Amino acid sequence: MLSKKTKYGLKALAYLASRKDRQPVQIAEIAREENISQKFLESILLTLRKNGFLGSRKGKGGGYYLIKDPKDIPMTSVMRVLEGPIAMVPCVSLNFYEPCADCPDEASCAVHKLMLQVRDSALEVYRHNTLADIL
Amino acid sequence: MLSKKTKYGLKALAYLASRKDRQPVQIAEIAREENISQKFLESILLTLRKNGFLGSRKGKGGGYYLIKDPKDIPMTSVMRVLEGPIAMVPCVSLNFYEPCADCPDEASCAVHKLMLQVRDSALEVYRHNTLADIL
C-alpha cells in the first residue's frame, strides 16, 4: 500500500506544480484544497524541502514553492524520499540493498527472481514519469 | 515492502513445486529447509489451502502438496491471496476498487495517474510469471 505520506506529498507537489508562478503557497491552502490534515502535511513538506524539492519562506506572504521545473523532477526520486525503497524486498534494492538473513543463495531464490522483475517494471514507470507528466 | 507472509508463502510454494512427486510434505520440513518459523508457516499454508493452492493430509505421512501444476499457478492469484491488492491505492485496484474519500476527481488526480501505470506494470509481471517460471 502507498502510504498517506507519499500520497499527500505527491498531491502537494502536483498542486504546487500546477501553479504557473513560483510564488510561495501556504501549507494551509494546500491542506484545504487537497483535503489533507494540515499538521501532517507540515511534516511532509518539511521533508520535501530538506530533500531539495521545495523551498520555503517564513512570515507573511511565506509558504512553500517548487525549486525545480516539474519536468526535471523524476518520480524515482520523489518515491524514494517519501515511500522509501522502490524494491519490495531489500535483496533486490538498488539503493538500499541488504542480503536476506534466511536466504542462502539469491540466484536460486524464487522470491528474488520475481521481485527483481517487479522492481524493474516499477522503476521503468517511475523513471519515465516526471512531476510534469502526472499533472 | 513485501510481507514475510508473502515471502514465506512463495518460498513454500516453490519448495513444494520443486518436488517432482506430489507426495505430502510436512510443515516441519519446509520450515526447516527454508528457515521459516514453523508456527507462522502453519497459518500461511492453511490460507493457501483454503484458497485452493494446496491440498493437505493429516496424520502420519501427511503434509501439504500442490493441487495444480506449477505452470498453471499465476503469480497474480498468489499475490492477491497472500499480499492483498496488487494496486498500491484502492482507487486503481481491479479486484478491490474503492474511491478515495478525499479525491474529488480521479481523472485529474496525479496519484491516480501514476499509480495506474504502476499497477499495470506490476500486473504484467505477475501475469507473465507462473510458479513454474520462478523456480
Next chain:
DNA sequence: TGAAAAGTCTACCAAATCAATAGGATAAAT
C-alpha cells in the same frame, strides 16, 4: 518597535498491522 503571519522543531499518542507464539482440537495411520 511590536504584533501578526507562517514555517520549524520536538514530543507524544492511538490505532493498526505484522510476525510470531501457545496450546489445545481434530483427524488419520499403525
Next chain:
DNA sequence: ATTTATCCTATTGATTTGGTAGACTTTTCA
C-alpha cells in the same frame, strides 16, 4: 490406543502509521 501431523483460536510484543499539541523562530508590515 497411541502417535503423527494438520486445524483452529487466542494472545502478545514490536513496529509503523497517521495524526495532534505546543512552543520556537523568522519575516513582514503597520
